[in-house]
Amino acid sequence: MDTQTNTPEHGFCRDCLTPQTDVVRRCARCGSPRLLRHPELYRLHLAHIDCDAFYAAVEKRDNPALKDKPVIIGGGKRGVVSTACYIARINGVRSAMPMFKALEACPQAIVIKPNMEKYAQVGRDVRQMMQELTPQVEPISIDEAFLDLAGTQRLHNMPPALVLARFITRLEKEIGITASVGLSYCKFLAKVASDFRKPRGFSVIGEAEALEFLKPQPVTMIWGVGKAFASMLERDAIRTIGQLQTMNQAELMRNYGSMGIRLYHLSRGSDARQVTRERDTKSISAETTFDQDFGNSDDLVPVLRALSEKVSERLKKADLAGRTVVLKLKTADFKTRTRNRQLNDPTRLADRIFATGLELLRKEINGTKYRLLGIGVADLCDAEKADPPDLVDIQSHKRALAEEAMDRLRNKFGRAAVETGYTFGKGHRGKPVRTGEEQEPDIRHPWERN
Numbered sequence: 015m016d017t018q019t020n021t022p023e024h025g026f027c028r029d030c031l032t033p034q035t036d037v038v039r040r041c042a043r044c045g046s047p048r049l050l051r052h053p054e055l056y057r058l059h060l061a062h063i064d065c066d067a068f069y070a071a072v073e074k075r076d077n078p079a080l081k082d083k084p085v086i087i088g089g090g091k092r093g094v095v096s097t098a099c100y101i102a103r104i105n106g107v108r109s110a111m112p113m114f115k116a117l118e119a120c121p122q123a124i125v126i127k128p129n130m131e132k133y134a135q136v137g138r139d140v141r142q143m144m145q146e147l148t149p150q151v152e153p154i155s156i157d158e159a160f161l162d163l164a165g166t167q168r169l170h171n172m173p174p175a176l177v178l179a180r181f182i183t184r185l186e187k188e189i190g191i192t193a194s195v196g197l198s199y200c201k202f203l204a205k206v207a208s209d210f211r212k213p214r215g216f217s218v219i220g221e222a223e224a225l226e227f228l229k230p231q232p233v234t235m236i237w238g239v240g241k242a243f244a245s246m247l248e249r250d251a252i253r254t255i256g257q258l259q260t261m262n263q264a265e266l267m268r269n270y271g272s273m274g275i276r277l278y279h280l281s282r283g284s285d286a287r288q289v290t291r292e293r294d295t296k297s298i299s300a301e302t303t304f305d306q307d308f309g310n311s312d313d314l315v316p317v318l319r320a321l322s323e324k325v326s327e328r329l330k331k332a333d334l335a336g337r338t339v340v341l342k343l344k345t346a347d348f349k350t351r352t353r354n355r356q357l358n359d360p361t362r363l364a365d366r367i368f369a370t371g372l373e374l375l376r377k378e379i380n381g382t383k384y385r386l387l388g389i390g391v392a393d394l395c396d397a398e399k400a401d402p403p404d405l406v407d408i409q410s411h412k413r414a415l416a417e418e419a420m421d422r423l424r425n426k427f428g429r430a431a432v433e434t435g436y437t438f439g440k441g442h443r444g445k446p447v448r449t450g451e452e453q454e455p456d457i458r459h460p461w462e463r464n
């Protein structure tokens with residue numbers, strides 16, 4: 015495909031990828047109106063890809079009878095909307111909305127309980143396809159990731175914009191779901207762009223237009239500006255990013271501390287964060303929000319075990335190990351507790367992660383009720399250094415060998431093939447339901463910790 019002679023203003027067709035030779039309304043070849051053009055189209059290489067109404071899309075894919083119906087994923091005792099399809103959204107249904115309200119807005123909606131294992135599998139398939147485009151893939155959640163396609167033109171024989179468009183058509187054909195793309199020169203604006211024309215969007219924000227584009231936007235568009243911070247800005251009569259553009263860094267820092275630095279840079283479309291590969295992550299963790307609050311070990315320990323196995327699985331897949339085990343709890347009144355323990359040697363074994371997590375958990379079982387439990391490892395290193403045969407603790411070495419045998423079975427026959435004494439028959443695995451946003455913060459990056 016000769017894209018050198020094609021000017022960005024003419025762009026290309028998102029459906030058949032044919033470069034357009036003129037400024038036209040429909041593709042000269044396939045007649046599609048989905049033409050993409052932008053002065054920086056063939057220069058930009060930083061993308062954010064976000065699947066559209068992911069959980070609902072997977073359910074619709076698996077049951078075509080749902081295609082034209084409003085579908086809500088969610089429910090359980092907490093009764094909130096996890097994901098709503100676009101038909102339900104048109105009727106006013108939103109993520110994290112209480113289910114009774116959602117059904118008031120859209121009584122004909124079909125409510126489906128989330129099937130996290132299925133979504134995780136589809137998420138992995140999508141990620142694998144992304145990694146065929148570039149090794150620089152940074153997953154943000156189960157269904158979205160940043161991709162840096164710099165230097166891949168030779169490999170693909172086409173510029174990043176076309177590679178991304180081709181990826182989306184492949185995703186639709188092979189996986190059966192849709193996604194939206196944001197293409198820009200920095201992470202902040204790539205993410206903003208992907209959100210711009212959902213579903214099936216492809217938006218480009220170039221360097222030349224960034225300041226003007228940001229000017230009228232609400233401050234909440236800036237990463238890290240949530241409701242609370244926005245109302246703080248509101249008290250200072252600041253509502254738009256344009257207002258922040260007129261303030262200098264000293265002034266912003268004086269008023270808003272370290273957040274002021276972020277406001278200064280992001281409001282000007284300046285974001286130096288790089289796309290970090292999965293293996294560059296600083297910690298790997300898994301967490302679960304319960305259907306109801308739990309306070310005793312009978313309920314908590316099996317979940318800890320299942321989550322430890324999940325973390326271990328991820329470590330093994332990424333050839334990583336970690337030296338610090340981190341336990342995370344959120345109390346019924348939304349207070350977060352984290353407890354750490356450093357190990358003598360880095361580990362990637364579920365058994366060690368679990369045993370250490372259990373020691374930490376025991377101290378927190380004191381009548382307090384928890385709504386969330388998480389476990390993870392930090393201080394990551396290469397797997398080579400992990401779990402040296404422990405001459406003193408023969409038992410733990412035996413357990414390590416047993417775990418490797420279990421892994422082999424699971425790889426062969428699937429996760430359900432082997433259950434440990436802790437999880438067997440407890441029915442906990444897969445049951446805890448993540449509520450609220452369609453996000454799985456399994457992988458945390460330094461900038462995500464606020």
Ligand SMILES: [Mg+2]
Pocket residue numbers: 064065066067068157158452
């Ligand atoms: Mg999404």
